[in-house]
């Protein structure tokens with residue numbers, strides 16, 4: 001008998017026994033869920049997209065209650081649909097629920113074995129990496145340093161839209177939004193204004209990686225077996241990661257060299273204006289728990305890639321959803337424009353709504369929050385895990401499983417939100433159920449919606465993301481009139497990519513004001 005066949009059969013049997021053993025060991029006190037056949041059902045669930053899982057989960061929640069277990073892949077996944085149970089898990093038992101599961105094979109490769117903020121286990125490494133990002137880049141005193149970059153990217157976006165509007169062809173906006181967000185985050189990450197071709201190159205390798213996940217998902221199930229069986233596909237995945245490393249490594253090395261040259265400049269030589277970039281902070285970072293070693297290039301690639309992906313697709317998706325609602329509802333657009341005019345002055349010929357003006361625009365903030373409530377870019381958070389079996393609502397949350405939260409459902413809860421499906425920014429104004437003074441997006445007192453997650457693992461980029469959304473929306477409405485295309489109206493259907501995007505990408509007629 002061929003040796004490879006013997007290996008394959010042994011791997012199958014051992015994986016089969018592990019799955020059956022895991023199934024029976026953990027099934028007794030788990031939160032309820034639909035009946036399952038070990039292995040077969042696990043595999044079936046793995047093949048479903050998050051949107052399919054979400055739609056089935058809604059019916060399970062009605063049938064089994066707000067905490068449901070599904071056997072997805074090798075482990076049980078517990079889903080929490082209820083806002084107050086989510087609050088209990090993420091705040092009252094915050095430290096217990098702040099862990100991440102061990103990385104499955106795909107994530108292991110792209111996270112350099114969990115050396116990224118989003119994948120690191122809840123512990124000293126996570127704390128170090130997260131503190132570095134929040135204090136060096138995302139702190140409000142640092143965010144202001146990048147206002148020039150925002151202005152630069154706004155000009156790029158506006159001039160692209162301007163040329164579309166001149167051609168009188170309806171503009172397909174998402175491409176432009178994605179590119180604008182990419183420029184901005186690449187600049188914050190690598191520091192210098194790069195050529196369009198370089199930015200495109202980074203965008204290409206990053207998008208290739210995140211969009212390929214569904215295709216390679218199979219390797220998260222019985223990896224020892226699937227990696228042998230689908231060897232070519234596994235190699236294709238490794239090649240995609242290699243392409244990403246090649247492109248990002250080049251930029252990292254250029255920045256390292258530029259920093260050295262800058263440091264070597266004579267004291268009396270005039271120094272050019274310098275803004276710290278994310279990669280600078282990573283090049284300086286030392287790991288105290290690993291003999292103060294520096295991060296390897298591969299780990300820096302991972303962290304830069306996390307920064308780019310976390311901040312671009314999420315924000316450009318939210319931007320598209322919000323603009324879609326603005327295009328669809330001319331009343332909302334007019335109200336927003338009137339508010340901006342009130343701040344800029346009637347008849348103002350100013351070409352930019354400045355960042356310092358944003359805080360005088362409560363309706364703009366309400367539009368952004370309503371967009372994040374009604375169309376959160378992620379309908380779930382990243383998988384959480386508990387370090388030990390933990391009791392929640394009399395159920396066991398198993399340490400060998402993962403926990404997730406139904407973000408989109410929470411934002412549509414009719415107990416909090418009146419007419420939850422309707423896009424109504426007024427609900428975030430005085431007297432509304434999400435009124436600014438009492439509404440807290442961090443959910444620390446009460447979770448009403450959680451587009452950025454909540455608790456210790458909450459998105460550290462939420463202040464930056466809201467700033468980007470407010471700044472770009474204010475300027476897009478200030479500079480252009482947005483109109484639905486006759487015969488090609490806005491449709492709010494969803495589909496899954498890296499985030500939940502518009503099934504039919506937004507098209508609009510835009511007219512310079």
Ligand code: HEM
Pocket residue numbers: 117118119130306307310311312314315318376377378380381382383451452453454456457458459460461462464465
């Ligand atoms: C509209 C834009 C954004 C949305 C909707 C969003 C949403 C989220 C969500 C839902 C999580 C997972 C929370 C959890 O697992 O409990 C997350 C995590 C994260 N986000 Fe964001 N995000 C956005 C923008 C950004 C930006 C601009 C950055 C940084 C530049 C960023 C960096 C991160 C990081 C590093 C994590 C991992 C946090 C951890 O595990 O400790 N995000 N984000």
